[in-house]
Amino acid sequence: MDFRGAQRERILALLAERGGATEGNVRAISAETGVAEADIWGAGHFYGLLRQDGPKTLVCDGLTCMALGAEDRKAALLAAGHDCAPSSCLGLCDVAPAAIGPDLAPLAADDRPCHLSPNDPELPINLSGPRSAAYAAFARAKDLGPDAVIAEVAASGLQGRGGAGFAAHIKWTGVRGQADPVRYVVCNADEGEPGTFKDREVIRQQPEKLVEGLAIAAWAVGARDIYIYLRAEFERERRILVDAIAKATAGPLGGYVFHMVRGHGAYICGEETALLESMEGKRGMPRLKPPFPTERGFRGKPTLIHNVETLACVPDIILRGGERFRALGRKEAGAKLYCISGHVARPGIYELPLGVTLDELVAAAGGYVGTPLVFSPGGASSGFLPMSERGRPLDFGSLAAVGSMLGSAGAVVLNDTADLAQAVVWQLHFFEHESCGQCAPCRIGTRWIHGAMRHYLHSGDPAALGDVADVAWEMAEGSICGLGQIAALPLTSAVQHFPERFGPRPAAQE
Numbered sequence: 001m002d003f004r005g006a007q008r009e010r011i012l013a014l015l016a017e018r019g020g021a022t023e024g025n026v027r028a029i030s031a032e033t034g035v036a037e038a039d040i041w042g043a044g045h046f047y048g049l050l051r052q053d054g055p056k057t058l059v060c061d062g063l064t065c066m067a068l069g070a071e072d073r074k075a076a077l078l079a080a081g082h083d084c085a086p087s088s089c090l091g092l093c094d095v096a097p098a099a100i101g102p103d104l105a106p107l108a109a110d111d112r113p114c115h116l117s118p119n120d121p122e123l124p125i126n127l128s129g130p131r132s133a134a135y136a137a138f139a140r141a142k143d144l145g146p147d148a149v150i151a152e153v154a155a156s157g158l159q160g161r162g163g164a165g166f167a168a169h170i171k172w173t174g175v176r177g178q179a180d181p182v183r184y185v186v187c188n189a190d191e192g193e194p195g196t197f198k199d200r201e202v203i204r205q206q207p208e209k210l211v212e213g214l215a216i217a218a219w220a221v222g223a224r225d226i227y228i229y230l231r232a233e234f235e236r237e238r239r240i241l242v243d244a245i246a247k248a249t250a251g252p253l254g255g256y257v258f259h260m261v262r263g264h265g266a267y268i269c270g271e272e273t274a275l276l277e278s279m280e281g282k283r284g285m286p287r288l289k290p291p292f293p294t295e296r297g298f299r300g301k302p303t304l305i306h307n308v309e310t311l312a313c314v315p316d317i318i319l320r321g322g323e324r325f326r327a328l329g330r331k332e333a334g335a336k337l338y339c340i341s342g343h344v345a346r347p348g349i350y351e352l353p354l355g356v357t358l359d360e361l362v363a364a365a366g367g368y369v370g371t372p373l374v375f376s377p378g379g380a381s382s383g384f385l386p387m388s389e390r391g392r393p394l395d396f397g398s399l400a401a402v403g404s405m406l407g408s409a410g411a412v413v414l415n416d417t418a419d420l421a422q423a424v425v426w427q428l429h430f431f432e433h434e435s436c437g438q439c440a441p442c443r444i445g446t447r448w449i450h451g452a453m454r455h456y457l458h459s460g461d462p463a464a465l466g467d468v469a470d471v472a473w474e475m476a477e478g479s480i481c482g483l484g485q486i487a488a489l490p491l492t493s494a495v496q497h498f499p500e501r502f503g504p505r506p507a508a509q510e
């Protein structure tokens with residue numbers, strides 16, 4: 001890496017340490033690093049946590065929190081003297097409506113243990129099980145050798161758990177096959193999809209499985225440096241990971257160099273190439289693909305990027321075999337961490353066969369609260385489905401077949417007390433707020449479609465939604481990343497499945 005690149009990689013961390021992108025900080029960091037002030041302004045102001053005027057109490061405005069009373073929570077916090085700001089999903093949907101303090105820790109009332117599957121040693125991740133720092137899977141991986149390790153991952157049928165469901169072993173083979181001897185492994189722990197909080201819980205409960213999965217991946221693809229990009233709001237999780245890494249690298253994982261990289265409050269940095277840009281100290285704007293990160297990733301080098309859950313499955317696959325892992329699923333391979341929140345009795349994380357139905361998932365979570373109306377199977381990006389789909393397998397293929405997606409498996413259920421049109425507005429607000437703005441169809445479309453929907457809610461006139469289908473098509477066709485491609489789905493899917501809820505309605509009272 002050249003000197004300028006090295007300096008540039010420091011600027012976001014320096015801004016965060018010094019309290020954000022203020023005039024004084026930008027000038028001082030420019031003098032220190034040689035990076036132009038304009039570049040530092042541009043990068044810093046991209047990130048929600050760097051452009052804020054001082055730390056605040058952040059009140060989540062994600063779907064689950066809004067449906068369960070975030071507005072009332074905010075009013076109560078303001079009345080109690082908190083300096084509040086809204087935030088996109090905080091990854092605390094199990095304790096919704098959630099808020100975090102200026103120190104980025106959950107407020108005391110929100111600091112409750114998450115409901116989890118009971119301890120079961122048959123489960124690959126087994127969140128409720130005992131922690132182990134034996135690193136036996138890493139030892140076995142070394143005995144097997146890289147090719148056999150990748151063959152085991154292939155046999156497991158492991159699909160990436162970050163959203164796209166791409167076969168993991170293909171990426172491992174791709175990175176391993178690159179001519180460049182410098183390769184990186186990156187863990188995507190930027191979890192920010194509304195409804196999703198599983199990676200948080202892997203880090204809290206089984207950090208060693210993540211650390212071991214990373215080391216096995218690095219061993220298999222020939223990397224030494226491992227980066228973990230963790231969202232800033234997971235401060236407690238950062239400390240847990242740092243501790244697990246320190247112990248592991250003082251022992252069996254001594255040959256690896258782990259680097260923690262902090263996010264700064266931008267959902268789009270979960271997109272893998274935006275994440276790489278952010279690691280390089282830039283605005284988190286997705287790159288055009290190809291080239292894929294396996295060929296040209298971090299610092300232009302071959303890079304293996306995986307989600308936390310994907311990596312945490314790897315030790316089990318190596319220790320107990322890929323075929324065993326595969327057999328845990330139904331139509332698709334493996335067990336899966338499902339998040340469930342909203343109108344259910346015990347919102348939490350349940351590790352179940354990949355392909356369970358919503359009814360099975362909700363049964364694990366203690367049942368529905370009230371009469372369920374609608375669900376979102378995999379985060380905001382998956383749109384809404386009617387309860388007639390409650391028996392559909394929650395897997396990648398079965399949900400894609402109905403125009404939805406498993407995504408990050410952040411399922412949210414709303415019962416018949418919810419106003420679906422209002423729920424759509426919350427999801428559209430999220431995408432407008434989180435668009436990085438580089439593609440016109442996404443930048444303009446997310447704003448337009450959100451505006452049209454608010455106009456409909458205000459006026460009660462369905463004509464406000466007349467051009468939605470055309471704009472949604474433009475967005476899907478003209479956007480370079482998944483955000484713009486699916487940002488209209490909360491509205492188009494809701495209209496498709498619940499046309500009766502988008503007819504004339506009483507105009508909103510001033």
Ligand SMILES: Cc1cc2nc3c(=O)[nH]c(=O)nc-3n(C[C@H](O)[C@H](O)[C@H](O)COP(=O)(O)O)c2cc1C
Nearest residue numbers: 160161162188190191192270271272306307310482
């Ligand atoms: C808008 C957007 C946001 C994303 N956010 C995340 C995220 O928070 N965490 C994650 O692991 N993957 C996220 N992804 C998927 C990543 O781009 C990438 O596919 C994933 O990290 C690869 O890991 P996997 O193979 O283990 O799934 C996102 C994708 C898009 C388009």
Ligand code: SF4
Nearest residue numbers: 438439442479481484
């Ligand atoms: S689709 Fe939207 S979020 Fe994705 S790169 Fe384009 S403008 Fe950015």
